[in-house]
Amino acid sequence: MKIVVAYKWAPNPQDLEVRADGTVDEARGKPAVSEYDPVAFELARRLADETGGEVVGLTVGAAAIDTPLARKAALSRGLDRLVLVADDALAGADSTRLAAVLAAAVRAIGGVDLVLAGDSSVDVAEGQVPLTAAAQLGWLGLGRVTAVTPAAEGLSVERDTPAGVAVLAVRTPVVLAATADAVVPRVAGMKDILAAAKKPVEVLALAALDVPAPAVTLATLGTAKPSGGDRRAVLFDGSDPASAASQLVGALRSAGVL
Template sequence: MKIVVAVKVVADDQDIFVSGDRSLDYSKARQIISTYDTNAIEAAAQLAADNDGTVVAISASTTKADDTKVKKDILSRGIDELFMVADDSLETADSYATAQVLKGIVDANASDYDLILCGDGSADLYAGQVDVQLAAALDVPVINEVTGLKVEGDKVVVERTLEDEVEEIEVPLPAVISVSPNVATPRIPGMREILAAGKKPSSVEGLAGALETKVEVEDIKAPEMTPRKNEIFAEGDIDAFAAAVAEALK
């Protein structure tokens, strides 16, 4: 069984700062695996382990992602091989453009895939659209918000946890599935896996041709800070405080 997992490499949001002009300062932020993709990676690795399969990671990221440490991080989590397209035009790529690039990677390197897993959404844009767009581009079925999955013959049985029931759905393969973060807890990579990661195959290529986007980005700005009201209640006057909170929530 061949499983593909789509991984985005993003700037660590803990170290992104808002400058005086509300622009974002990425200069201190190192590149990391987009948080929810670590759950997808773990789900893929567990599925491969249970089904005698292999997992390849694919990524469409900026050239900053072509970083030995972040690549080893991906490969230390149960991934067998990594294919990355790194191009700075992907910085503001929309879901459509990203899906087209990922399709190109799949066609060129993993066209014999059985299943493609995506995370819940990227840590930066969190549009949650790449899975759907990728499935459309590949012309295969897609299902999202999956909280559990197992392989049965030539299909996958997935669980989706709804408010009052757990839905069980059979999906014929090949397919694209996006998983919720609680599908699997990411492993803690041990030194053995970390050391092995540097020896695993990985390739990074530039973008072939121009990026076709459907959304144009004009500017990226942090929202304006709402000034705090600094409303102070007299000590012990819990009723007035509660009333004010209730009013604000209306």
């Protein structure tokens, strides 16, 4: 079974500075494997070990995502090899564009049975890319996946729905996005970390990939700090809890919320 783990290399927006004009200063952000992606790595490794398959890591983005540390950070998570598309034309790319490039890369890798992804990325947190990528590939894409095991005609997949846990018989190829708690991923092991530098890495040129052109263009009219942030922050000293409580309740009653 050939499994691709699509992951993101990005900083936590919590660590970034937003200027007064709403533009984002990424200088202090330290990129890392996106917070929930290790779940996908873990599921992929377990599935590959069970079926005698191969795990290929895949990530796309601006040129800066390709550094020795970035490569090793991914390769130390149970990958057999890594594929990257790193091109500044992808800086700030939206989910549809990223999905198109991922899909083109999956086609270029060839013979892929399963693309596994995490719940949502640490920086955008929408959970959109894997689903759009499935559509770009012409495959079925399922989200909220909590378990995946090999089955007679492909895979048996469990996923969360409002009604409960649905069990599905799924034919490959397919894109699956796992929930953040589908499995507790192992920490990157000593051997994997020290052996990462020797694992194969392939960089695919964006220009050589068959990526459909975006049809809709976005013109940025303005940026701003998030609205709705002007809250008064009246603070009470809780070292006298009873007094603070009565003051707070009084204020809330005056404000009409109690």
